Amino acid sequence: MFEQFDLSLTLDKKEYEEVSPPLKQRVSELQRILRDRKVPLIIVFEGWKSSGITTLISKLISVLDPRGFRVYSVSTPRDVEREHSMMWRFWVKTPAKGQMAIFDRSWYSRVLSERFDITREKEISQEAILDMLTFEHQLADDGVLIIKFFLHISKKEQKKRYEKLENDPVKRWNPSKNDMTFLKKYDALLPIVESVIQKTDTIKSPWTIIEAENQKFAYVKILKTCIVMIESWLNRLPPSTPATPSLNTLTPRTPLIGGSVFSRVDLLKSLSKEEYENEMERFKGSLRDLQYLAFQKKIPVIILFEGWDAAGKGGAIIRLTQALNPRGYVVEPVGVPLASEMLHHYLWRFYMRFPERGSFTIFDRSWYGRVLVERIEGFCSEEDWQRAYHEINDMEERLVSNNNLIIKFWMHIDKDEQIKRFLERENDPMKQYKITSDDWRNREKWDLYEVAVDEMIKKTSTPYAPWTIVESNNKYYSRVKVIRTVQTALQEKITKIDSEKRK
Secondary structure (H helix, E strand, O other): OHHHOOOOOOOOHHHHHHHHHHHHHHHHHHHHHHHHHOOOEEEEEEEOOOOOHHHHHHHHHOOOOHHHEEEEEOOOOOHHHHOOOOOHHHHOOOOOOOOEEEEEOOHHHHHHHHOOOOOOOOOOOHHHHHHHHHHHHHHHHOOOEEEEEEEEOOHHHHHHHHHHHHOOOOOOOOOOHHHHHHHHOHHHHHHHHHHHHHHOOOOOOOEEEEEOOOHHHHHHHHHHHHHHHHHHHHHHOOOOOOOOOOHHHHOOOOOOOOOOHHHHOOOOOOOOHHHHHHHHHHHHHHHHHHHHHHHHOOOOEEEEEEEOOOOOHHHHHHHHHHOOOHHHEEEEEOOOOOOOHHHOOOOHHHHOOOOOOOOEEEEEOOHHHHHOHHHHOOOOOHHHHHHHHHHHHHHHHHHHHOOOEEEEEEEEOOHHHHHHHHHHHHHOOOOHHHOOHHHHHHHOOHHHHHHHHHHHHHHHOOOOOOEEEEEOOOHHHHHHHHHHHHHHHHHHHHHHHHHHHHO
C-alpha cells in the first residue's frame, strides 16, 4: 500500500507562501462553524517514529482558537488508566459538542505497544481491531467527525532524522527499549501497519496518508484534508432541530413475535421473613469472599438495576451492599444527565464511572434509559434509540472481552403491586420522599413502557451480558434472588478464569 505514495513530493518556500494562507484562514473559520453547529471533532495523528507528528500538530493548532481544542499526547498509561480497559482512557477524552480533541498518537499506537509483541506476532488480533472500530463507529454515529492521519516516511529518512535527533544536545531523548525495538523494526512493522490501516479505513473514519518527508507539503495536505472533510461533514448534517417524539414512541406497538418476556414470570413467588433471614445470612459471608477473589483476580464487576418505579431497586441495592466490603464498591445513582454530560455521546458519562480492575460499580438505573425514558419521552429521535440497541450490545461485548463481569437486573412487579406501594409511600411520612409526580406520570404510560422494556430485554439479553428478571412482588424473594444471582455469576467468572489459567 505505502509503495503507492510518492515521498519525493515537495513544496518550495514560494509555493508554500502562496497556497498556505487561505488554507489556514479557512481552517480557522471552520473551527468556529463547528463550534456554532456543535459538532465535535477528533483528529488523530499517527506515523513512523521521527515522522514529525508533534511539529505538524504545532503548526495546525497555531491557526486555531486554543479555547476550542485539547491536545492529548498519548504515551505509557498512568496507573488509573491501567485499571481500566484500553479504550476507556480514550472514551473519557472524547470532545464535547463544538470542541476538538487532537491526539498526538492514539489508540493505534497503544495497541502496538500494549497488545502486540513484534518479536513474536505477525498481525494485530481481531479483538483489538474490533475494540478500535467499535469506538470510532459509535462516536461517528453520534455525530463526531473523525479525521485520521498517518505520517509516512521512508526507512532511510527515519534513520537520518533519528541520527540528527541523537546529536542534538537540546532535543536529544532517551528512547526506551520498546522505542528502540520499533525504530529497528521498520521492515517488520511495515506490513503490520499497512494491515491495521486497511482494516480500520472505513467510511465513518477514513485514513489519510501524509507524505511527510517534506514538512511544507505535509502541512498543506493536512490543511486541505481537514477542509475537505469538515465541509463534507457539515454539508451532510440536517438542519438543527430539536428531537421530537416519533409516532412509535407515543403509541403502544404489537409486542414482538413470541409474546412478552413477562408472560412467563411468576410474580407469586415468595419467601417468609424467616426463610429470607436464613438465606441472607447464608449468602453474606460467601459473597464477601467472592468479592475478595474478584479483587485478587482484577475482575471489574458492573451490576445494574432497572425496573418499574417502586419495584424495590433501592432496597435490593442496600441489601446487596450490606454483604460487600465497603472499600470495594461504589453505587452510582443515574438521573437526568447534567448539561456538561449532554454535550457528549450518551455512553460517555457511564464510561466515566466504570469500575477499576477488581472493583464493583452498582448502577441504580443505567444506559438503558436511552431505550426507555428517552424513547418514551421523546428526548432522543427514533433513529437514536433504535441504534442504541446495537451500540449497547457492542459496548457490553467489548467490556466483557476486557474481563469485565456484567450483571443486569430488571425488577418486575405488576400494576396492582405498584399502586399499593405508591399509596403506602404517600401515607408514610418516612417514605414520602420516595414518591414523586414523575412516578405517577410514568404509571400512566405503563403500557408504553411495557412494550419498550419487552423490546429492550429481547434485543439486549446476550450470552455475555444476559438480563435477569427478578420477581419483585415479594421483597424478600426479590432480594434473595438478586444476591444469589450475583454470587453465582461471580463464582462462574472466577472458575472460568482459573480454568483458563490451567490450560
